[in-house]
Structures are given as C-alpha cells and as structure tokens.
Amino acid sequence: MARLFPIWSDEQVETIIARLLQTGVLVAAAIVTLGGIVFLIRHGLSSPHYSVFTGEPSGLRSVSGILTGTLTLQGRYLIQFGLFILLATPVARVAFAVVAFAFERDRLYMGVSLIVLAVLVYSLTWGG
Amino acid sequence: MNIFEMALLVWLGSLMAGFLGALTGLGGGIIITPLLTLAFGVDIRYAIGATLISVIATSSGAAAAYVKEGFSNIRIGMFLEIATTIGAVTGASIAARLPTSWIAIMFGLVLIYSAYASTRPSLLDSGNQGPDRIATLLRMDSSFPTPSGPRSYHVRAVPAGFSLMFVAGAVSGLLGIGSGALKVIAMDRAMRLPFKVSTTTSNFMIGVTAAASAGVYLRRGYLDPGLAMPVMLGVLLGSFLGARVLTEAKSQKLRFLFGIVVAVMAMEMIYHGLTGRL
Numbered sequence: 001m002a003r004l005f006p007i008w009s010d011e012q013v014e015t016i017i018a019r020l021l022q023t024g025v026l027v028a029a030a031i032v033t034l035g036g037i038v039f040l041i042r043h044g045l046s047s048p049h050y051s052v053f054t055g056e057p058s059g060l061r062s063v064s065g066i067l068t069g070t071l072t073l074q075g076r077y078l079i080q081f082g083l084f085i086l087l088a089t090p091v092a093r094v095a096f097a098v099v100a101f102a103f104e105r106d107r108l109y110m111g112v113s114l115i116v117l118a119v120l121v122y123s124l125t126w127g128g
Numbered sequence: 129m130n131i132f133e134m135a136l137l138v139w140l141g142s143l144m145a146g147f148l149g150a151l152t153g154l155g156g157g158i159i160i161t162p163l164l165t166l167a168f169g170v171d172i173r174y175a176i177g178a179t180l181i182s183v184i185a186t187s188s189g190a191a192a193a194y195v196k197e198g199f200s201n202i203r204i205g206m207f208l209e210i211a212t213t214i215g216a217v218t219g220a221s222i223a224a225r226l227p228t229s230w231i232a233i234m235f236g237l238v239l240i241y242s243a244y245a246s247t248r249p250s251l252l253d254s255g256n257q258g259p260d261r262i263a264t265l266l267r268m269d270s271s272f273p274t275p276s277g278p279r280s281y282h283v284r285a286v287p288a289g290f291s292l293m294f295v296a297g298a299v300s301g302l303l304g305i306g307s308g309a310l311k312v313i314a315m316d317r318a319m320r321l322p323f324k325v326s327t328t329t330s331n332f333m334i335g336v337t338a339a340a341s342a343g344v345y346l347r348r349g350y351l352d353p354g355l356a357m358p359v360m361l362g363v364l365l366g367s368f369l370g371a372r373v374l375t376e377a378k379s380q381k382l383r384f385l386f387g388i389v390v391a392v393m394a395m396e397m398i399y400h401g402l403t404g405r406l
Contacts, residue, residue, distance in 0.1 A: 017191070021188040021189070021191045021335075022188070022189060025188045025189045028185070028360075029360070032357050032361060036357040039354060039357070040132050045130050045131070045132065046130060047131070048129070048131050050164075050168070050169075050171060050354075051170060052171065053171040053174065055348070055349030056351065056352060057349075076353045076354065079354070079356070083353065083360070084346075086184055086185055086188070086360070087343065089188045090184060090336040090338075093188075094209075094336060097206060108266070109203060109206060112207050112210065113206055116209045119210070119214055120340055122217070123216075123340045124346070125343075
C-alpha cells in the first residue's frame with residue numbers, strides 16, 4: 001500500500017484501522033452480552049420459536065427502529081444495537097479509507113472507496 | 129427446551145465451530161448454518177442471518193493479526209469490493225425470493241466444494257508475471273516483505289478477477305458465508321497474486337462483503353437477536369481461542385477430519401433440501 005498520510009507511515013494507518021475494527025468488535029460484543037443477559041432473565045423460560053419463520057417486528061429491522069428501541073433498554077433491542085455496531089465496523093473501515101485516499105489526493109481510489117461505501121449504506125437503508 | 133437452554137447449547141456449538149474453523153482455516157461460519165438447521169431445527173433464513181453476524185465478527189476481529197504481517201493490498205481489496213458488495217446485495221435479494229429448500233441444496237453443494245478445497249495442499253506460488261495494462265492503470269502492482277527484502281508482484285486478469293468476485297459476493301449474500309475459498313481462487317488463479325497477499329486481502333474483504341449482505345438480512349427481518357447473540361459470542365470466543373492454540377502449523381489430520389464433518393453435514397443439507405424438510 002502506498003503512503004496514505006504525509007505524517008503517518010503505512011503501517012500506522014493500517015494499525016489504526018485494525019484497532020478501530022477490534023474496538024468495534026469488542027464494544028459490540030459487550031453490548032450484545034449485556035442485552036443477552038437482560039433478554040435471558042426476562043424471556044429465558046419461554047419456549048423458542050425459531051423453527052417457524054415469522055420475520056422480526058419492524059422496530060428490529062430498521063436502523064432508526066433499533067436506535068429508538070434501544071432507549072427502552074429491552075434485551076432484544078440492546079442485542080440488536082450491538083449487532084448494528086458490529087455491522088458498522090466494516091462500514092467505518094471503508095469510510096476511513098475514503099478519508100485516507102482524499103488526504104493522499106488519490107482521486108481514483110477515493111472514488112472506488114466511495115462507491116463501496118454507497119453500496120453499504122444502500123444495503124443498510126433501502127436495499128433488497 | 130426453553131430459550132435459556134437453547135441459547136446455552138447454541139453458544140457451545142458456535143464456540144466449537146469457531147474453534148475448529150480457526151484451527152483449520154475454513155472459518156467457523158461454514159458449519160453454523162447446518163448446525164442450527166439440522167440439530168436445532170431453526171429456519172434456514174434465521175440461521176443464515178446469525179451466521180453473517182459471526183462472519184463479520186471474526187473478520188474484523190482478526191484484522192490486527194493480518195495487518196501485522198504487512199501483506200494485504202488495500203487497493204486491490206477496495207477495487208474488488210465494488211464487485212463483492214454489489215454481488216452480496218444481489219445475492220441477498222435473490223435469497224429472499226427463493227424457496228428455502230433450494231437454498232439448503234446450494235448450501236450443501238458449496239460446503240462439499242469447500243471441504244474438498246480444504247483438503248488440497250496450498251497453491252504453488254505462480255512466480256512473477258509481466259505487467260498488465262488494466263492493473264497498471266489501476267496502480268495495483270505492489271510488493272510484500274520477505275526475509276530477503278521486499279518482493280514486487282504484478283497483477284493479471286483484472287476483469288476475470290472482478291467477475292469472479294461478483295459471483296463470490298452473490299454466493300456470500302445468498303448463503304450467508306464469507307466465501308473466502310472463492311475469493312482466494314479469484315485472486316490466486318485468475319489475478320495471480322502471491323498466496324500470502326491473496327489470503328490476507330481476502331480477510332479484509334470478507335467483513336465488508338458480509339456487512340453488505342447483513343444489511344439486507346437485517347431489513348428483511350432475518351436477523352433474530354435471541355439467536356444471533358449466542359452465535360456471535362460463541363464464534364468470536366472460539367476463533368480467538370483457536371488462533372491462540374495453533375498459529376503456524378495447521379494440522380493436516382485435523383483439516384481432513386473437519387473436511388469429513390463438513391461433507392457429512394453437506395449431504396444432510398442436500399438430503400433435507402431434496403425431501404423438502406428445510
């Protein structure tokens with residue numbers, strides 16, 4: 001990889017990205033664990049329903065639904081919020097690449113990264 | 129069985145899957161969906177949603193280990209991600225319109241191929257090729273560190289690699305797996321990248337590709353928090369432990385054994401798909 005930032009070496013940029021990803025995964029895992037505990041305390045003794053596909057309620061399907069639902073501190077919403085953070089880590093990685101290529105004035109790869117970022121945002125908001 | 133007992137069993141199963149996946153290099157995600165559908169009777173759409181989550185977790189979690197080695201090529205990775213993410217969104221949209229029995233059968237076929245690929249020895253390094261017009265235009269050629277100083281390499285057949293990556297992305301979106309095996313083929317065989325560069329760049333791409341599919345699965349309501357929670361936490365811990373136990377020597381015997389387990393699961397998936405039970 002060519003030099004991305006004038007003040008940072010390639011290894012430093014790569015290390016920052018790796019730290020970003022690891023932190024994202026750890027934060028997500030912590031939130032999912034917390035939500036899991038709340039969920040199991042409240043629903044652990046009910047019987048599971050996973051063999052019949054019903055689809056999740058609308059609040060658990062959209063980014064805005066998850067964010068508002070998280071405020072109610074229900075286990076399922078907390079878990080879903082953690083999963084959303086996890087989903088956001090690769091998105092953050094691509095966004096970081098856009099900025100890094102912009103600093104380097106590499107228009108070609110800034111454009112390439114922007115296309116990837118657009119596809120990711122599309123899939124999370126309107127896609128499918 | 130209540131939700132608590134099931135969560136505990138799914139967590140244990142995912143822990144084992146993540147551990148074995150890291151030891152053998154096959155990835156833990158590949159046996160989570162068969163485990164959930166065959167052993168726990170989970171609907172395959174929920175199972176695939178939960179598996180995608182575990183794929184993102186292991187890919188992002190392993191990034192630091194790969195960065196340290198200094199082999200990944202961010203330009204190639206980012207460029208090919210245009211193909212894998214568009215493929216992933218396409219595959220995930222198709223998955224929503226297909227009967228689940230078809231998905232089970234396709235899953236079985238891909239499992240058999242992955243098991244077969246894992247038992248084969250690592251590919252030969254294809255040696256240095258001449259420069260290629262498109263790759264030069266896209267500034268993809270680079271170098272990687274070796275004990276005797278940096279070694280440069282040229283990238284070949286960008287259109288072929290790009291097309292194969294679209295297929296890899298579509299398979300990932302359709303079946304919820306990382307499809308690392310397909311990505312490595314595209315980069316090794318078509319683009320003639322050195323093996324170490326292709327495997328590390330593939331890890332970089334798996335998380336981004338899976339995120340594109342997972343977005344669609346989330347919005348379609350295939351991501352169940354009660355199920356994804358034990359799967360994600362189990363696979364994450366399992367693959368972390370697996371990477372600690374064996375970093376260098378990937379035991380040939382273990383790979384063979386795991387290959388057999390995967391093949392048996394694949395037959396079951398195909399059988400259940402054909403008889404319409406999945």
